[in-house]
Amino acid sequence: MAYDIEKIRSDFPILARQVHGKPLVYLDNGATSQKPRAVIDALVHFYSNTNANIHRGAHGLGSEATSAYEQARGVVERFVGANNGNELIFTRNTTESINLLAQAWGRANLKAGDEIVLSQSEHHANFVPWYMVAKERGAKLVLLPLDPDGRIDVHAARALITDRCKVLAFTWVSNVLGGVNAVEELAALGKARGALVFVDAAQAAPHFALRLAERGVDAAAFSAHKMLGPTGVGVLWAREALLESMPPWQGGGSMISSVSHDRVTWNRLPWKFEAGTPNIADVVAFGAAVKYLKALGWDALQAYEDVLCTYALQRLARVEGLRLYGPSGPKDRVAVFSFSLDGVDASDAGALLDAQGIEVRVGHHCAQPLMDTLCVAGLIRASAYLYNTTGEIDALVAGLEKVVSKLRPAAASAAKS
Amino acid sequence: MAAPLPAKLQAMVDELSAIDDLEEKYDALIEMGRQVPDIPAERKTEACIVHGCQSLVHVYSTLVDGRLQLRGHADALIVNGMLALLVLGLNGLTPEEFLRVDPKFIEKTGVMQALTPSRVNGFYNVYQKLKADALAAVNA
Numbered sequence: 001m002a003y004d005i006e007k008i009r010s011d012f013p014i015l016a017r018q019v020h021g022k023p024l025v026y027l028d029n030g031a032t033s034q035k036p037r038a039v040i041d042a043l044v045h046f047y048s049n050t051n052a053n054i055h056r057g058a059h060g061l062g063s064e065a066t067s068a069y070e071q072a073r074g075v076v077e078r079f080v081g082a083n084n085g086n087e088l089i090f091t092r093n094t095t096e097s098i099n100l101l102a103q104a105w106g107r108a109n110l111k112a113g114d115e116i117v118l119s120q121s122e123h124h125a126n127f128v129p130w131y132m133v134a135k136e137r138g139a140k141l142v143l144l145p146l147d148p149d150g151r152i153d154v155h156a157a158r159a160l161i162t163d164r165c166k167v168l169a170f171t172w173v174s175n176v177l178g179g180v181n182a183v184e185e186l187a188a189l190g191k192a193r194g195a196l197v198f199v200d201a202a203q204a205a206p207h208f209a210l211r212l213a214e215r216g217v218d219a220a221a222f223s224a225h226k227m228l229g230p231t232g233v234g235v236l237w238a239r240e241a242l243l244e245s246m247p248p249w250q251g252g253g254s255m256i257s258s259v260s261h262d263r264v265t266w267n268r269l270p271w272k273f274e275a276g277t278p279n280i281a282d283v284v285a286f287g288a289a290v291k292y293l294k295a296l297g298w299d300a301l302q303a304y305e306d307v308l309c310t311y312a313l314q315r316l317a318r319v320e321g322l323r324l325y326g327p328s329g330p331k332d333r334v335a336v337f338s339f340s341l342d343g344v345d346a347s348d349a350g351a352l353l354d355a356q357g358i359e360v361r362v363g364h365h366c367a368q369p370l371m372d373t374l375c376v377a378g379l380i381r382a383s384a385y386l387y388n389t390t391g392e393i394d395a396l397v398a399g400l401e402k403v404v405s406k407l408r409p410a411a412a413s414a415a416k417s
Numbered sequence: 418m419a420a421p422l423p424a425k426l427q428a429m430v431d432e433l434s435a436i437d438d439l440e441e442k443y444d445a446l447i448e449m450g451r452q453v454p455d456i457p458a459e460r461k462t463e464a465c466i467v468h469g470c471q472s473l474v475h476v477y478s479t480l481v482d483g484r485l486q487l488r489g490h491a492d493a494l495i496v497n498g499m500l501a502l503l504v505l506g507l508n509g510l511t512p513e514e515f516l517r518v519d520p521k522f523i524e525k526t527g528v529m530q531a532l533t534p535s536r537v538n539g540f541y542n543v544y545q546k547l548k549a550d551a552l553a554a555v556n557a
Contacts, residue, residue, distance in 0.1 A: 020438075148422040161505075347493050347495070348494050348495050351531070351532065352443055354439075355442075355443050356440060407447070407494055408502075
C-alpha cells in the first residue's frame with residue numbers, strides 16, 4: 001500500500017491549526033506525538049458508551065469496560081511481541097514503569113557492592129530511579145560510554161559489564177541523539193553475567209517493531225503518548241518469571257487476591273502490579289492508537305521515516321554553523337536531530353522558531369549526564385514522526401537559516417556598525 | 418491604580434505592544450537587547466549572577482548621586498531584550514521611583530505569553546535582584 005501522507009495528515013486534526021498565526025510545523029514528537037482522530041474518538045466513545053469501573057463484575061457495563069480494557073492489553077501485547085497475557089503491566093508512563101522495576105526488583109535483590117550499569121545517554125527516567133535504589137542499597141552506578149556516533153560503545157560495554165553487574169539498564173534509542181543501540185548484543189553481555197537486563201523503549205516503540213520476547217532482554221518500558229496514544233498510560237513489559245519473583249510495588253485495590261486482618265495475598269499477573277483503578281479510558285484509546293499504527297504497517301512507516309531522515313540529514317548539514325550530535329548517517333537511527341548553532345543560544349533559537357510556528361524542543365532534554373558528556377549546556381532538538389513531511393523539514397531549515405541570520409554574532413556586529 | 422511607568426520604559430513597552438506578529442516582536446526585543454552595553458568582565462562575578470535563569474545572566478546596580486545606575490548582560494539575546502526593559506527602561510531612577518514600578522508591565526508587551534515559564538521567572542528574578550539593591554539603598 002502506498003504511503004498516503006496527505007490522507008495520514010488529515011487523520012490528525014491538530015495538524016490543521018496555526019500557532020502564532022503560522023501553520024503548525026510540529027517537530028517535537030520525541031516529547032509527545034499528536035493523536036489521530038481514531039484515538040480521540042475512542043476516548044469519547046468510551047466515556048459516552050462504556051464507562052464503568054473494571055474487574056468488579058457486578059454489572060453488564062462493568063463487564064464491557066473490563067473487556068475493552070483487557071482487549072487493549074491484548075492488542076498492545078501482540079503489537080510489541082510479548083509472550084502471553086501475564087507480562088504486560090499498564091502504568092502511568094515509562095518513568096513509572098522504571099520506578100516500579102527499580103524499586104520492586106531492586107530493593108529485593110540489590111546489595112552493597114553490586115553494580116547497576118547504565119549508559120551516558122540515559123534519559124533521567126532511566127537514571128534517577130536507579131540512582132535512588134543504588135543509594136538505598138549501597139550499590140554503585142556505572143555509565144557505559146558512547147561511540148563517536150553517540151551509540152553505546154559495545155566494546156567498552158564488554159569490559160565494563162562484569163560479574164558485579166546486577167542490572168544492565170539502557171536506552172534502546174537515545175531521546176537526544178536518535179541512534180538505535182545494539183540491543184541484542186548489549187543484552188547478551190548482561191545476560192552472560194547473570195544481570196537483569198532492562199531496555200528503555202520509550203523512543204523505540206513509536207518507530208519500529210519491538211519484538212520484545214526475541215531480544216534477549218528481561219524487561220522493557222514505553223509510553224503510549226509517544227506512539228499516537230493518550231498521555232497517562234505507560235507499559236512495563238517483563239518476563240513472567242521475573243514478574244512472579246518480584247514483590248508487589250504499590251498496594252491497594254485490584255492487586256490483591258484476599259485481604260484479612262493479618263494476611264494479604266496478591267492477585268495474579270498482571271494485576272498484581274496494577275493497584276487501584278487504572279487509567280481505563282486511556283488504555284482503551286491506546287489500543288486504538290496501536291491499531292492505527294498496525295494498519296499503517298511497520299514496513300511502510302519505516303520506509304517513509306527513512307526517506308524523511310535522509311532528507312533531513314542532508315538539509316540540516318547545509319545550515320551554516322549547525323553542529324549535529326548523534327549519527328550523521330541515516331542507518332540505525334530514528335528521525336530525531338539534536339544540534340547546536342554556532343554563536344546562537346538554544347533557547348533563543350527555540351523562541352524564534354516557535355514564532356514561525358515551528359515547534360521544537362530546546363534545553364537539556366532530561367539528559368543532563370549526556371549534556372555533560374557532550375560539553376554542551378543545551379541543544380535544539382527536532383524530532384519527526386510518521387505525519388511530518390519533507391516540506392516541513394524545508395520549513396525547519398528555512399526557519400533555522402532565519403535564526404542564524406538574526407542571532408549569530410556576525411549579525412550583531414553588523415547591526416552595531 | 419498603578420503608578421505611571423517612567424517615560425523611557427513606557428516608550429519601550431509601547432513599541433513592543435504595538436507589534437502583533439510574534440516574530441517581529443522578538444526582532445524588536447532582540448534589537449533592544451543589542452542596545453544594552455556589555456558589562457566589564459571583572460564585574461561578571463558570582464555575586465552578580467541571577468539564579469533561576471536558564472541562561473547566564475549578570476546584573477548589578479550602583480547608586481550615583483542618589484540615582485540607580487543599572488547594568489546587566491545575558492548570554493541569550495531574548496533574555497537580554499527583557500533585561501533591556503529593566504536596565505535601560507529604569508536606569509537613572511531614584512530607588513524610591515524604582516520601587517514604585519510594577520514589574521507586571523512585562524505582561525503588556527505581549528512577549529511573555531509565548532515564552533516558557535522558566536523564562537518568565539527569569540525576568541522576575543532579574544527584577545527581584547535589582548529591587549533588593551533598591552531596597553537596600555532606601556534603607557541605607
